[in-house]
């Protein structure tokens with residue numbers, strides 16, 4: 341049964357270029373909230389601290405909070421990009437990740453080849469994957485660029501391809517960053533229906549956004565992060581309009 345469980349989850353990012361003792365001293369002397377020295381004497385950013393939550397099947401969760409609160413870091417951790425330095429994380433279900441435009445794409449392969457690979461990964465036959473690539477590729481509107489290497493794509497073209505690839509996956513756990521909803525207008529008008537289906541078919545949605553209209557439209561629950569910690573977690577109406 342798809343679910344997400346986090347217990348006292350923590351993520352640190354070591355800042356490697358902090359070797360100079362005077363610089364380290366200056367940074368730490370200001371008693372910063374999120375910068376500290378770890379056991380190996382490195383200065384680290386505490387990106388996420390002591391997060392505990394459980395997300396069940398059927399929940400549509402918004403991650404909200406100011407710049408640097410930890411939303412994207414949490415999404416990437418759920419996607420398996422970052423390894424927690426402490427705590428426990430369990431993500432059960434097939435993950436679809438719309439977080440980083442180029443994640444999961446082979447830059448040297450063409451758009452079409454990437455879509456076929458995604459189909460094969462999902463367990464489709466080669467013929468099915470090829471047929472899927474024709475259909476999904478046509479939808480992406482990449483035209484002739486579907487058959488050139490992804491490394492030559494513009495940022496917007498990568499967004500189109502990652503969207504096309506996500507629709508192939510039919511993910512159970514859909515992880516999405518808000519940039520994804522802000523693709524070019526013409527494409528998003530066309531993609532909206534597919535996106536709605538993707539979200540509705542997923543068992544769990546976790547969406548990081550600054551747009552409260554999007555939260556109200558798409559989500560049932562909101563988790564507010566502040567400086568790497570959870571400061572509120574509950575139904576959207578309660579978290580957005582605290583008493």
Ligand SMILES: Nc1ncnc2c1ncn2[C@@H]1O[C@H](COP(=O)(O)OP(=O)(O)OP(=O)(O)O)[C@@H](O)[C@H]1O
Nearest residue numbers: 353385386387405406407408409410411412413414
């Ligand atoms: N690769 C990295 N190396 C070092 N620090 C990082 C790295 N990625 C994120 N951080 C730090 O982790 C913290 C959380 O960043 P994150 O990008 O998750 O915030 P966010 O809530 O998504 O912000 P925004 O709304 O601005 O996108 C910030 O203090 C940031 O400086």
